[in-house]
Amino acid sequence: MATGDEPLQFRVLGTFEVTRGSRRCTPTASKQRALLALLALHANEFVATSRIVDQLWSRGAPRSAIAALHGYVTAVRRVLTPGLTSARTSHPVLNTRPSGYMLCLEPHQLDLTRFRQLVKQAQAEIAAGDCGQAREMFTAALGLWRGSPLADLRETGMFDHDISRLEKEYLELLRSRFDVMLCQGDGHLAVFELEELCAKYPLWERFHEQLMLALCQAERRADALNAYARAYRVLSSAAGIEPGPRLRAMHQVVLSGDDPRHWHDHRHAGLRVAHSVSL
CATH class of the missing domain: 1.10.10.10 (Winged helix-like DNA-binding domain superfamily/Winged helix DNA-binding domain)
Incomplete structure (x- = not known):
């Protein structure tokens, strides 16, 4: 020391x-x-x-x-x-x-080490089925971020690769945290943040999918369908692609009037997203 x-x-x-x-x-x-x-x-x-x-x-x-x-x-x-x-x-x-x-x-x-430790611990809690504890750890990890990584060194161009990697870790943290919130039926609390993220990162289909689920949990099924329409337009115009299979499947669930509570997220081992949606 x-x-x-x-x-x-x-x-x-x-x-x-x-x-x-x-x-x-x-x-x-x-x-x-x-x-x-x-x-x-x-x-x-x-x-x-x-x-x-x-x-x-x-x-x-x-x-x-x-x-x-x-x-x-x-x-x-x-x-x-x-x-x-x-x-x-x-x-x-x-x-x-x-x-x-x-x-x-x-x-x-080092804040980066603490951040990664908290994320790893949260993922272990998810695997153990404790979404509440995982949410607390994800929130603590998020609290370590004070803005853009290495913000004062960004203009040097020396750390472009590192900054890109760290920003991706940050977005993955947000995605995981929203998964847990949706698992707990708190999608209505995530709508505003997800709308901002969908606008800022339009090619991250996972955020569009999470927004649709959050809107369903907020009893806004029509808005969820509109969110899919916006995602479709953005993906087709900006990237020349159609939504992927996960997002299309979510659209069908909402469109058909089925209960999205049984929509399972296998991205995290052991995490079953039983979305509590008021229909």
């Missing part, structure tokens, strides 16, 4: 931040901040020097890149642990390894 009364805290699910208690420890220089963000995204993993250089200098690294990287590492260590005088290979957080580096963190020090 790093020196000091409190452990360092790293946050990537929003603007990149490093703090120790109330003290900010985020490097101000752009390359140093990007270096530390990259290592935080791969906490407790070896990251090769060549990979770091490629990411920090995506348009062609200068001949001095390796020397510059060594200087950035030294500067970052000083920010993380002011006054530490130990050798660079024994730094308590940012370790030097042969041909690379490793940021050594406990799970509670």
